Amino acid sequence: KKDTMILGIETSCDETAASIVKNGREILSNVVASQIESHKRFGGVVPEIASRHHVEQMTMVLEEAVNQADVTWEDIDAIAVTEGPGLVGALLVGVNAAKALAFAKNKPLIGVHHIAGHIYANRLENEFAFPLLALIVSGGHTELVIMKDHYDYELIGETRDDAAGEAYDKVARMLKLPYPGGPQIDRLSAEGKDTIDFPRAWLEEGSYDFSFSGLKSAVINTLHNAEQRRETLNPADVAASFQQSVIDVLTEKTYRAAQEYKVKQVIVAGGVAANKGLRQSLKNRFNHTDTELYIPPIHLCTDNAAMIAAAGTILYEKEKFKALDLNANPSLML
């Protein structure tokens, strides 16, 4: 059987990315142009600025991806692009680039769900073993998904309010840390201690849903009360205590779900999977169990296009192609 070579494109948020992946698992190139510096002074991603930067970067990023992979257009079997969810203006830049390329180079077009991409990032270094449980923790998502086969997703739990990454970013802002807040809190946590008893939202017995808005409010109240009493709180302790609350709930619910669904493998996806505390906590929890825990290296946890090409490879094999009228869908379902 001939090798499958997929070009992936990702522009759903603030990274312009293109990548070529061979047979769904081998990265030939993985180019990411980050816009973090442009959004930093606004304390978050500004959609209009994101779209403009994608337009400016797209051509260069695509050329880089093809050059670095050392392939010709002949070798590429299909173009896979993130069609949603994400910022609509940002998504449109990638979708339009993919459509133009599919038309000009006469290649099939594949639409990939951003979260399917985060899940398939795991497969770039470690083969899936079904049934598996995926913990998806990003700026927009907190989900537990069971997969019995490729591209077969059963949602068993999700956040009822803020996503885990969103909670990180909001708490970071309260602590006056720069955007994006997740990595900042992660770093600061290492210097502090879990001294403040923040709540953990377990919800109803047996629920795999999450809630982080109560925790966020508890952090606000704690900071506010300290200020009123003119007490000084160590920001590192606030960060460490907040982080421990998030990690405890994520780890415990993931562990319980893995037990109940008797999965062979647990994988972690999304930007928050880069969190050092979470990685360690999951490792400790699944140590000495029969369940294999796999967490991708950090550069594959955050947004990239190799993950889109990897997920797109499965759709290519299933011949699930899109017509050239493909549109961006900011609220696409997995």
Ligand code: KG4
């Ligand atoms: O997957 P991602 O790059 O973009 C989305 O699809 O949302 O995730 C971004 C999120 C942000 O909220 C960011 O603060 C968070 O992931 N994040 C982290 C860490 N690195 C990124 N959160 C906690 N600890 C980290 N080390």
Ligand code: ZN
């Ligand atoms: Zn993402």
